[in-house]
Amino acid sequence: MESDLALELLEAIVAHLAHSPRDLGQARAVSRRWLAASQSVRSLVLHCRQSQTPLPDILEQYPNLRSLALRLAPGGTFANGAPRNKSDRVDALQSAAAQFRGHAKLERLESDSELALPGALQCPNLVSLKASTVFTFDALLDGSGNGVEAPSGNVLVHSARNLATLIEGLPKLRLLHMVRPIFWRRTARPVVAEAELAQAAEGEDPVLPPLGPRITPAQPVSSLESLCIELIPAWALINLLGYIGRGHLPHLREFALMVDLHLPRDTFHLLAAGCPKLASLDIAQARFAPDHLAALALFGGSLTKLRLNTVECYVPRSPHVAGGDSPSVHNWLLPMLAKWLPQLTSLELAQCEYLETPGQPWTLDAHPAANRTLEKLTLLHPDPRHACSTDLVAQLFPNLRALSLYTDYEHAVDQVAALAQLPHLRDLELRYQSPPRGGSAVSATIANPSTTVPVLPLTTTSLHLWLPPVQGWVVSRAIAPLSNSLTRLQLSYPSAGLAAEFEAAAPTLSLPVLRELDVKLIGAQSGETAQRLVRAVCRNPTSLQRLHVSALNHVPAPLEVETIQVIGASAPLLRTFEVVGLAVDGAAFHALARQWARSLRVLEVCGTGVVFLDAMVDVALQRLLGACTRLRALTLAVEEISDDVVAPEPVEQVHPMYHSANDSAIDLTSASSSDDDVPELADSDGSSPPPAILSRRARADSGSGIGRIHMAHERGAVLSKYAKRLMSEFRGLEDVVVETKAACRFLGRISSLVE
Helix, strand or coil: CCCCCHHHHHHHHHHHHHHCCCHHHHHHCHHHHHHHHHHHCEEEEEEECCCCHHHHHHHCCCCCCCEEEEEEECCCCCCCCCCCCHHHHHHHHHHHHCCCCCCCCEEEECCCCHHHHHHCCCCCEEEEEEEEECCCCCCCCCCCCCCCCCCCCHHHCCCCHHHHHHHHCCCCCEEEEEHHHHHHHHCCCCCCCCHHHHHHHCCCCCCCCCCCCHHHHHHCCCCCEEEEEEECCHHHHHHHHHHCCCCCCCCCCEEEEEECCCCCHHHHHHHHHHHCCEEEEEECCCECCCCCHHHHHHCCCCEEEEEEEEEEEEECCCCCCCCCCCHHHHHHHHHHHHHHCCCCCEEEEEEEEEEEEEECCCCCCCCCCCCCCCEEEECCCHHHCCHHHHHHHHHHCCCCEEEEEEHHHHHHHHHHHHHCCCCCCEEEEEEEECCCCCCHHHHHHHCCCCCCCCCCCCCCEEEEEEECCCCCHHHHHHHHHHHCCCEEEECCCCCHHHHHHHHCCCCCCCCCCCCCCEHHHHHHHEEEEEEEEHHCCCCCCCHHHHEEEECCCCCCCCHHHHHHHHHHHHHHCCCCEECCCCCCHHHHHHHHHHHHHCCCCCEEEEEEEEEEEHHHHCCCCCCHHHHHHCCCCCEEEEEECCCCCCCCCCCHHHHHHCCCCCCCCCHHHCCCCCCCCCCCCCCCCCCCCHHHHHHHHHHCCCHHHHHHHHHHHHHHHHHHHHHHHHHHHHCCEEEEEECCCCCCCCHHHCCHCCC
């Protein structure tokens, strides 16, 4: 029988046995294929918990390991309902990370603890390293609140967070991602002057000293290609930039920086001088100096991807046009970026704050040259003063394939007219501002029969509308013309008026190639409106394979059987059904089973989900799971569960489960995200009362705050037991999560579950 199992499945089974050398040895003795599988495991993910097998003993079983991840164990409750304390989980993570002593063949390492970094230096073949220090507080490195005072050099050199030690100690390293690192290298640059640190502490821009001579070929040059840094102190950032500016990282192609700091004034000068191959620049949550935007021109034709997210930028005063109007910042910033960076393929300016400086405005070309390399543009700024003209976008970037931007109701028609000039546009996201109050001119203009509203480009396959306007033309001009090309439609927070517009066009609206539909609403009547929209879209046959319906309200609306029947008639091959905020009962489960018994792969009932899981709902759910033989993943939110659904286990059957020899904290990247897959010891004294006793104790103490906590723990244990029962009864399921207020995991986007 084992000869019929794929080698990948055998490797996954062997990886699950890593916690027990005895069990692993028995598995290896089964046959040569089992032995080969144990020796060919390449990837391992460890969720560190207490009472874990020592990490060196685990890694010794996998001589050909290539990828290792040390993770913080997820929260939740133990199998007996006791809570998992976060401090205990952090202690277990730190203990396991400190035991890491390297691996000869390891190429990729991810760790939620910095204590694994000394061991990373013992991995000579390491090419990718991702580490976080959020669970460690160093009194010397983190003691200063503003992070601008550098400790003594000896402390910095021997710190595990030191980027210089990692970069120069791992010659094959290509990718480095660090959270809260430092940088110190005695020969990199002089220690930051006290005046510079004082300026940084006061929020001013520190002025860097001259670079001095660049490095000679005899000095170390790293092969690092991708560097991502989050939350680095000001003094360490200045030292790192000096190191880069001297040419120690000449092969760097991707640089990402997320810091809540004023960037040093020469930041982009140093990056451009030291990284001639830099192709991707990502800056988030930083504050620019007045000349930083203009310094982007130093990258010239090498930069292909630029992302500025939540950045405070200083810009010169906007040039005025005839009449005294000041155009949007984006209307003159985009032509300058297109001129400075002619090879850009992706540009994102999201939630940036623009502050005017009293300098001379930039000189704008009367007819700016088009940038024909840009394919993706994101302009997200809720302030209508920074709304960008889509006529200018179409003129500057004629080969756009993906576009996301904010607009308002007043210019909705003009936006659509300009987008029709983009012949290659495929993915479009339009976020509309709130409708104007008391303004009837907009509605009158659009309602005029003589007004011509152009249609969107017929090449568009993905359309996402936020707060779409209700003006009688959205369906007829923006959706219906795309009937033969639209494969994904997402409607976020539409109004009931738009639902009526869809219903009016439903008899003739046909989307035969539509594969994904997302409808998200919030507030009163959201459940009814969402289902009206879905029924209208699915009135005619579609190729729908994934459906997501979200309707958030404190009083959940029921998922109607009529909605399921309409969808089933339109999309008989639906593979993923995700519903959030709608109440699902037994009749809905029966309808789901009748419609998609042979096609459904993923079912997520989240948010409110099942209000009360009694015996009747349980029978309907079991019939659904039995009928849907291809179902692989189930997420179920249960508010309350009946006592007769999960019968309490006898005492003699409960205690062995808690005292199992399986004391490992290992949870490989199986599809399940439940935290109860691995049995663990309950109390220190080994006593674990059965669920029946826990239940009576919870009811007895329900009048106090502690009693409510006990009740929540007991309900979590019962739901976990119910999920395990479903897994044991329906062998085709690979991933089952049953929780209170379970969140949607969007498993339908994972191809391995739906293909």
